[in-house]
Amino acid sequence: VAERLAPAERSLTFFLLVASALFFIWLLLPVVLGLTLTAGDLLSQNLPFRKFYADALQHRQSFLWTPDLYGGFYLHGEGQAGMMHPLHLLLYSVLPLTTAFGLEIVANYAFLFGGSYLFFRTLNFGTNATLFGSFLFTFGGTNLVMLEHMNATAVVAHLPWVLVAIHRVFHSDDDKTRALWTSAAALLTGSQVLLGYPQSVWFCALVEIGFIGWLLTLEPRWRSALQVLAALMVGVLIGSVQILPTLTVMKDSVRAEPPMEFLGEMSLQPQELLQWVNPLLWKGARYDQFRGFYNYLIYFGGTVALLLFVWILRRKDLDRRRRSLAVFLGTVGFTGMFLTLGRYNLIFPLYARLPVIGMFRGPVRYSILADVAVAAGAALALDHLYKVQGRLELSPTARRLAGLLAVASLSTVVIAVAVSKSSGLATALPVLASHVASPLAVGAGALLVTGGVLVFLLSGGNPRIACSALAAFVVLDVVCTQGALLLVHDPIGDPYILNTVPVDPPGPIQARYGDQLLLLGYRLVDGYTGMQPASPVPIGSVVYARIMGARALMLDSWKPVPDPLPLLRLRNTAQMMENREQLLADSSLIGQSALMEHRYTPPNLERDMDQVLHFDFAHGALLEAPVSLDASASGNMTMIHEEPGKMRLAADVTGAMLATTGTRFHEGWTVWLDGKPIKTMRVDGSLLGFIVPSGSHQIECRFEPRDFQQGAMASLAGLFATMIYPAVVFARQRRA
Numbered sequence: 001v002a003e004r005l006a007p008a009e010r011s012l013t014f015f016l017l018v019a020s021a022l023f024f025i026w027l028l029l030p031v032v033l034g035l036t037l038t039a040g041d042l043l044s045q046n047l048p049f050r051k052f053y054a055d056a057l058q059h060r061q062s063f064l065w066t067p068d069l070y071g072g073f074y075l076h077g078e079g080q081a082g083m084m085h086p087l088h089l090l091l092y093s094v095l096p097l098t099t100a101f102g103l104e105i106v107a108n109y110a111f112l113f114g115g116s117y118l119f120f121r122t123l124n125f126g127t128n129a130t131l132f133g134s135f136l137f138t139f140g141g142t143n144l145v146m147l148e149h150m151n152a153t154a155v156v157a158h159l160p161w162v163l164v165a166i167h168r169v170f171h172s173d174d175d176k177t178r179a180l181w182t183s184a185a186a187l188l189t190g191s192q193v194l195l196g197y198p199q200s201v202w203f204c205a206l207v208e209i210g211f212i213g214w215l216l217t218l219e220p221r222w223r224s225a226l227q228v229l230a231a232l233m234v235g236v237l238i239g240s241v242q243i244l245p246t247l248t249v250m251k252d253s254v255r256a257e258p259p260m261e262f263l264g265e266m267s268l269q270p271q272e273l274l275q276w277v278n279p280l281l282w283k284g285a286r287y288d289q290f291r292g293f294y295n296y297l298i299y300f301g302g303t304v305a306l307l308l309f310v311w312i313l314r315r316k317d318l319d320r321r322r323r324s325l326a327v328f329l330g331t332v333g334f335t336g337m338f339l340t341l342g343r344y345n346l347i348f349p350l351y352a353r354l355p356v357i358g359m360f361r362g363p364v365r366y367s368i369l370a371d372v373a374v375a376a377g378a379a380l381a382l383d384h385l386y387k388v389q390g391r392l393e394l395s396p397t398a399r400r401l402a403g404l405l406a407v408a409s410l411s412t413v414v415i416a417v418a419v420s421k422s423s424g425l426a427t428a429l430p431v432l433a434s435h436v437a438s439p440l441a442v443g444a445g446a447l448l449v450t451g452g453v454l455v456f457l458l459s460g461g462n463p464r465i466a467c468s469a470l471a472a473f474v475v476l477d478v479v480c481t482q483g484a485l486l487l488v489h490d491p492i493g494d495p496y497i498l499n500t501v502p503v504d505p506p507g508p509i510q511a512r513y514g515d516q517l518l519l520l521g522y523r524l525v526d527g528y529t530g531m532q533p534a535s536p537v538p539i540g541s542v543v544y545a546r547i548m549g550a551r552a553l554m555l556d557s558w559k560p561v562p563d564p565l566p567l568l569r570l571r572n573t574a575q576m577m578e579n580r581e582q583l584l585a586d587s588s589l590i591g592q593s594a595l596m597e598h599r600y601t602p603p604n605l606e607r608d609m610d611q612v613l614h615f616d617f618a619h620g621a622l623l624e625a626p627v628s629l630d631a632s633a634s635g636n637m638t639m640i641h642e643e644p645g646k647m648r649l650a651a652d653v654t655g656a657m658l659a660t661t662g663t664r665f666h667e668g669w670t671v672w673l674d675g676k677p678i679k680t681m682r683v684d685g686s687l688l689g690f691i692v693p694s695g696s697h698q699i700e701c702r703f704e705p706r707d708f709q710q711g712a713m714a715s716l717a718g719l720f721a722t723m724i725y726p727a728v729v730f731a732r733q734r735r736a
Contacts, residue, residue: 009128009386012468016131019475020113023139023483027109030492031102039490040148044514045528047495049081050101051519052644054092062645064245065668065703068518069527070539071508071548071686072664074705077245078529079196082151084241084715086191098495105147108154113138115160120376122164123325125383132471133379140301140478141371145485155200156368158192162204163211169231170215170224178224179729182231186722189235190715194242199360203368207332208232214328218321237718244711250359252666253531254591258361260343263352265596266295266362267342275299276306277405278412279481280445283437295364297485298340300374302477303452304470307402309333309377312384314398326380329373336369361595378474385467392470394460402453409449416442448477495519502560503552510545510553510561525550532591533664536583536685537612538605539591547617547684549662565617567662570651570692572633574621574658577685578611612685621658622684627691630655637692637699645703652696660687661701668705673697 030036036047052075056063063083066075076083083089087107091100116134125133137143137160143153165185172178192201212225236243250256269287279299286296300306312318313330342348342363351357385392394402419433436442455473459466498516503509505521514528525548526540537544542561545553549567552558577583586602586609593600606613615622633655641648647661663669665682671690672678674697683689688701 009467012128012471013131015472016128016135016475019479020131020135020139022479023144024106024109026486027106028102031099031106033492034098035492036098036101036495037105037147037490038493038495042148042150042490043495043516045080046148046150047097047101048515048518049075050092050104051097053081053083053088054097054100056644057089057093059643061643062703064705064708065645065666067642067644067663068506068523069515069529070533070664071523071525071662072666072688073527073529073533074245074249074666074668076242076708077249077705078531079198079242079246079249080151080530082154082195082197082242085194085196104154105150108150108157109138109143112143112153112157112160115157115164116375119160119164119167120379122167123380125379126386128467128471129379129383129386132382132474133375135475136301136305136378136478137372137375139482140305140375140474141482142297142300142365142368143371144482145297145489146295147486147490149197151195151197152200152365154195155192155197155204158188159204159207159372162188162192162208165231166208166211166228167215169228170219170221175729176726176733178227179726182227183722183726185228185231186234186238186718189232190238190718190722193236193239196242196246198243198246199362199365200368202356202360203366205232206335207369207372210328210332214324217324234718234721238715238722240714240718241708241711244707244714245705248705248707249531249533252533254534254588254595255359255531256534256588258592260349260352262592262596263358263361264343264348264363266364267344267348268296268298268340268364268367270341270344272296272298273337274412276303277408278442278445278449280437280441280448281412281416282435287435295362297482298337298367298370299481300367300371301378301474302481303405303449304456304474304477305374305378307405307452307456308381308470309374311392311394311398312377312381314395315384317388318384322380322384326377329377329380333370333373333377336366336371336373339366339369340364382467382471385470392456392460392466394457399457399460402457406450406453409446409453413439413443413446448480452477501552502558507552508548508550508567510540510550512540512554530595532594533686534584534588534591536577536580536587537609538587540594543609543612544686547687563618568637568639568649569660569662570635570637570653570657571619571621571660572629572631572655572657573619574623574627574629574683576626577622577624579608580624580685582608583612583685617684621660621689623658623689624682627658627681628656629658629691630694633657633694635692647699647701649699649701650697651692651699653692653694655694657692658683658689659692659699660684660689663688663701665689666703666705668703668707670702670704672700672702674699 052066052068053063064076066073091104113134116137117130120130120133143156146152162185165181165188168181169178172181192204212228216225272287274281275298312326318326338345340363416436416439419436420439452473455469459469496519498520501509506523508523508525510526511517511524512526525545532539537547545561546564549564550561551564553561586605589602633653635651635653635657637649637651637659640650660683664686665688669680669688670677671680678690681689
């Protein structure tokens with residue numbers, strides 16, 4: 001039997017390599033054509049951020065603060081560009097923007113595929129099972145359809161490498177080898193944190209801690225476990241240069257105190273679990289159309305992958321090590337799917353406010369845990385089939401359950417036809433009819449599921465084709481689902497072809513929808529980021545647009561801003577802002593709702609904004625603390641030089657006046673008047689302000705946040721610890 005399987009094994013190896021290569025070719029195509037993938041956040045957020053980052057690197061300017069969003073924003077702290085990551089520093093300082101952007105995307109998947117291959121080989125899987133699991137984890141689930149959240153994928157790409165390092169620490173008997181792998185775990189964790197997507201770091205940490213627990217069940221090497229945990233904590237220390245600024249930005253954002261509705265937003269609705277019965281049952285793969293499908297596609301690798309996963313969980317003939325591995329994967333998979341339900345899992349309020357967990361929204365993203373489990377479990381099942389020479393032994397219960405899955409899938413076609421527009425039931429069941437896809441789409445989904453069930457059942461009686469047929473069907477299933485979605489959702493295009501704006505760049509303007517106009521050189525007084533800054537004057541309102549000097553704003557169409565205020569202003573009168581805390585709460589609620597599936601506007605917003613709506617910002621200022629100004633003073637102020645995070649101005653005034661520069665206030669700004677530091681203050685709710693005394697003055701404003709400096713020192717300490725530990729071990733070994 002082994003001799004008969006050998007040619008099929010070689011054919012399957014070639015097939016898996018070709019299928020993987022096809023996905024990589026698609027990802028490389030934009031780089032070759034000089035274009036880029038333009039789906040969703042790639043064009044709306046990631047590429048504009050990286051354009052600013054690349055420009056700052058090439059002009060040797062600070063990339064911490066951008067004047068191009070919200071009238072000024074701590075972009076490094078927001079994290080989406082991973083600005084302190086070594087790979088990003090290299091790519092965007094050397095290569096053209098679109099080339100660097102495309103290679104960053106490809107590098108994420110290459111690193112993920114390579115790490116998965118090494119991890120499965122570490123678990124002693126055969127070549128085909130290893131390639132199968134690597135293909136499945138890289139392209140068969142969340143990692144591919146979440147392509148537009150490129151930093152999230154980059155963080156997860158480190159996971160298999162960290163698991164390999166943990167495994168080697170546990171199973172290396174040589175102290176020097178163990179020290180090197182301990183340092184590798186720390187460096188890899190630091191790399192994850194520096195990518196600026198803490199939610200994915202948390203997901204990976206859950207898998208890593210579970211993996212340590214599994215290794216301890218095999219052999220209680222507590223010293224190795226403590227060594228690994230210390231390495232992971234040092235890795236977090238290495239990432240301090242990103243973590244501390246991110247915490248600062250979060251504290252000053254609309255996410256500082258999110259309500260439970262915000263934390264539970266983007267939960268997987270229970271009816272969306274029916275994707276395993278038919279992946280195309282709901283329109284766009286999710287129950288509600290206003291939600292991005294990429295967050296809700298849980299059809300990891302298809303029906304056969306799921307059946308293989310369940311089959312290996314029930315095997316009794318596995319050795320102790322593999323049996324415990326299957327139990328570990330089953331636990332991870334169940335935990336992941338349970339947590340994806342978020343507010344629908346009943347105990348969500350009990351853990352949603354816990355430290356770390358309470359920082360993140362989008363419980364559906366816990367599906368990455370189930371993705372890991374299904375990919376590894378299906379690969380384990382395939383490897384076991386090779387070891388038992390292709391005998392897929394199915395119990396009568398397993399056959400009946402598989403048959404019920406096929407029947408349930410075919411039943412969805414009947415439902416789709418029954419509630420279609422041509423049917424009278426569509427009127428009787430309008431809610432169901434509005435969510436169910438067309439009969440043709442549902443039929444295609446049913447064909448995938450029933451085809452998978454048939455292949456699974458037929459393989460049980462034919463060991464000659466079992467492994468090849470099962471793996472090949474999974475690959476084709478991935479191509480038909482994830483591959484088709486990639487083609488439709490992630491078109492290749494020229495990112496610089498955008499709608500025209502009735503104002504020449506640099507603006508500033510208020511665009512409302514995404515940050516694409518940054519690519520054309522505009523400045524936005526609003527923006528699209530993960531952590532919108534909090535402001536007592538709601539960002540996106542006409543009042544905010546006018547205060548920040550916007551000349552045009554997008555409503556239903558482009559409209560001119562009535563009487564936009566100049567960016568550089570000197571004022572000689574001021575009064576206290578009333579009702580600031582309520583305004584801040586209202587505007588934060590608006591900002592949160594902009595990130596949620598259901599928009600919400602506070603009912604008393606106009607009443608709370610009464611002072612702001614009727615205030616004469618052209619002649620006076622709203623302050624949060626009293627100041628002494630010369631009511632009869634006059635003067636002028638001019639910009640001598642401006643670059644990100646730095647401004648030089650000249651002012652000539654006849655008395656004490658309040659100056660604002662058109663940039664947002666942040667504690668990281670320092671202002672120097674004639675070489676001496678002076679006090680800064682928040683003006684009009686958001687602007688950076690300071691007092692200019694009588695006379696002619698040279699003023700310099702510099703963005704030098706203390707959290708970045710402290711984080712840099714902590715990161716250097718972590719790197720030093722990572723390097724000194726193996727050096728000490730090597731020196732001790734040499735003396736011995």
